[in-house]
Amino acid sequence: MAASPESPTPAAATRRKAGRHRGEGQWAAGHRTPLNGNEQFKKDDDGLNVRTRIETVYAQRGFDSIDPNDLRGRMRWWGLYTQRREGLDGTKTGVLAPEELDAEYFMLRVRIDGGRLTTAQLRVIGEVSEEFARGTADLTDRQNVQFHWIRIEDVPEIWRRLEAVGLSTTEACGDTPRTILGSPVAGIAADEIVDGTPAVEEIQRRIVGNKEFSNLPRKFKTAVSGSPLLDVAHEINDVAFVGVHHPEHGPGFDVWVGGGLSTNPKLGVRLGTWVPLEEVADVHEGVLSVFRDYGYRRLRNRARLKFLVADWGPEKFRRVLETEYLKRELTDGPAPEQPAGVWRDHVGVHAQRDGRFYVGFAPRVGRVDGATLTKIAELAEAHGSGRVRTTAEQKMIVLDVTEERVDSLVSALESLDLRVTPSPFRRGTMACTGIEFCKLAIVETKGRGSALIDELERRLPEFDEPLTINVNGCPNACARIQVADIGLKGQLVLDDDGNRVEGYQVHLGGALGLEAGFGRKVRGLKVTSAELPDYIERLLKRFQAEREDGER
Ligand code: SF4
Numbered sequence: 001m002a003a004s005p006e007s008p009t010p011a012a013a014t015r016r017k018a019g020r021h022r023g024e025g026q027w028a029a030g031h032r033t034p035l036n037g038n039e040q041f042k043k044d045d046d047g048l049n050v051r052t053r054i055e056t057v058y059a060q061r062g063f064d065s066i067d068p069n070d071l072r073g074r075m076r077w078w079g080l081y082t083q084r085r086e087g088l089d090g091t092k093t094g095v096l097a098p099e100e101l102d103a104e105y106f107m108l109r110v111r112i113d114g115g116r117l118t119t120a121q122l123r124v125i126g127e128v129s130e131e132f133a134r135g136t137a138d139l140t141d142r143q144n145v146q147f148h149w150i151r152i153e154d155v156p157e158i159w160r161r162l163e164a165v166g167l168s169t170t171e172a173c174g175d176t177p178r179t180i181l182g183s184p185v186a187g188i189a190a191d192e193i194v195d196g197t198p199a200v201e202e203i204q205r206r207i208v209g210n211k212e213f214s215n216l217p218r219k220f221k222t223a224v225s226g227s228p229l230l231d232v233a234h235e236i237n238d239v240a241f242v243g244v245h246h247p248e249h250g251p252g253f254d255v256w257v258g259g260g261l262s263t264n265p266k267l268g269v270r271l272g273t274w275v276p277l278e279e280v281a282d283v284h285e286g287v288l289s290v291f292r293d294y295g296y297r298r299l300r301n302r303a304r305l306k307f308l309v310a311d312w313g314p315e316k317f318r319r320v321l322e323t324e325y326l327k328r329e330l331t332d333g334p335a336p337e338q339p340a341g342v343w344r345d346h347v348g349v350h351a352q353r354d355g356r357f358y359v360g361f362a363p364r365v366g367r368v369d370g371a372t373l374t375k376i377a378e379l380a381e382a383h384g385s386g387r388v389r390t391t392a393e394q395k396m397i398v399l400d401v402t403e404e405r406v407d408s409l410v411s412a413l414e415s416l417d418l419r420v421t422p423s424p425f426r427r428g429t430m431a432c433t434g435i436e437f438c439k440l441a442i443v444e445t446k447g448r449g450s451a452l453i454d455e456l457e458r459r460l461p462e463f464d465e466p467l468t469i470n471v472n473g474c475p476n477a478c479a480r481i482q483v484a485d486i487g488l489k490g491q492l493v494l495d496d497d498g499n500r501v502e503g504y505q506v507h508l509g510g511a512l513g514l515e516a517g518f519g520r521k522v523r524g525l526k527v528t529s530a531e532l533p534d535y536i537e538r539l540l541k542r543f544q545a546e547r548e549d550g551e552r
Contacts, residue, residue: 025297047077063104079109079169083437090442106150109172114182114200115143115390119377129370139366181232183225184389190353193243194226194251199280217295218303258309261477266306274333286325342466345393362422365431365449366394383409425456434473441473443490443502455533482518483510493526503528
């Protein structure tokens with residue numbers, strides 16, 4: 001069961017109307033004067049230009065030489081974020097000034113469009129992790145890899161190594177077109193409606209690093225999947241292309257716009273159009289252009305495309321897209337069908353359409369390390385053809401395994417604690433970066449998520465139902481708190497003795513898929529980290545005892 005997002009109060013609606021009257025900073029309305037600090041630094045210099053300064057100045061002279069507008073602004077255009085200084089607990093978040101929270105180290109995000117990797121690329125990621133990132137290499141829920149502990153001095157060499165094998169960090173963060181999610185089994189799955197790979201590649205070629213699109217109002221997330229499993233969380237992307245069969249025109253894509261979570265979550269809406277594979281990049285560029293030109297640039301927390309889509313509605317959005325950008329009408333089309341299964345992560349052993357198999361596996365809450373990634377590359381070469389994929393659920397897949405090699409690969413992965421047949425708790429638990437590295441975090445996430453998996457496996461060994469538990473370190477929704485069965489939003493809570501300790505606000509009953517909706521915030525239900533296993537055990541036992549037929 002899922003609740004709708006709340007409607008604004010009359011007072012909030014009046015304030016918003018008054019704000020709009022003053023202008024939302026839309027370029028299409030002639031507003032070119034920056035209305036906040038971020039718009040100002042973007043106008044002063046394109047974020048992409050910071051690369052030259054990193055290579056020629058900052059990497060030579062060190063952290064203290066970095067201009068603050070580059071440090072906390074433009075460096076994101078190259079995937080670099082300062083990480084949280086060690087030893088600062090959640091009481092310091094939002095209290096200390098940004099420079100007091102900053103460590104002299106960076107998170108560096110590698111974009112992996114479509115989740116497609118060769119083992120040569122995976123080996124380089126492993127090598128960079130080991131040499132420059134103290135072994136860190138987290139899998140994100142946008143198919144990327146994130147390093148931590150990166151020194152500015154090492155960044156040019158890291159880029160050289162990544163780019164030598166065709167990887168990049170370009171626009172992995174910042175107000176840019178972010179990594180393009182793609183079905184991790186594109187081109188190989190037996191049940192595929194349409195292979196979106198050419199569209200992902202064409203969007204990447206046109207958009208990434210293109211200064212026409214490097215100053216957006218906010219980040220812009222894209223997803224493309226022709227899988228009937230709906231495996232790229234299309235409902236929570238700014239634009240998504242989802243595989244459908246048109247009764248007259250055949251396979252193509254249904255277009256969704258305006259999804260996004262964070263503190264004001266909205267699910268994407270359908271434009272009601274059918275787009276053939278070869279036109280996906282055109283439509284994508286049109287939607288991106290609408291966002292660049294009409295997107296709100298006054299307030300950062302109202303700048304994502306979802307706010308424009310909510311104000312316009314899908315009909316007006318489609319009309320503007322068609323008349324002002326595409327200069328033609330789009331074809332009407334059907335909605336995607338309900339997927340057969342609940343899991344969308346491709347974990348397990350599955351037949352490819354060429355007779356070989358792909359093997360999906362679950363690390364713990366996306367946490368792997370450089371040494372493990374190198375071993376995965378070795379296993380993929382020994383058992384497959386050297387192709388690996390990352391998923392939008394913090395999982396990985398080895399492709400092209402012949403039937404006689406499957407068992408050997410499965411046992412080798414399991415021996416690395418990479419589960420091919422995981423418990424629902426291992427499979428369904430995701431966690432964001434959390435207080436270990438994130439400056440916005442209030443609580444720890446990865447370690448808590450991992451310990452929670454162990455506890456639930458021990459306490460509920462018979463539990464065998466699809467279940468998602470998403471652990472977030474703050475009210476932002478990097479690990480999709482609102483669309484999990486059990487969403488945990490990190491905050492400080494009071495324990496029985498009245499002490500402020502790490503804990504979570506609980507959201508229940510969120511979902512993705514065609515029954516997508518946001519979980520209900522259980523009013524007043526906050527659990528401390530220490531109480532978390534007890535709470536979830538009670539909840540799941542009660543759910544099993546009282547559920548109705550077919551109820552998730
Ligand atoms: Fe950081 Fe919050 Fe995002 Fe977690 S949800 S990674 S704590 S900003």
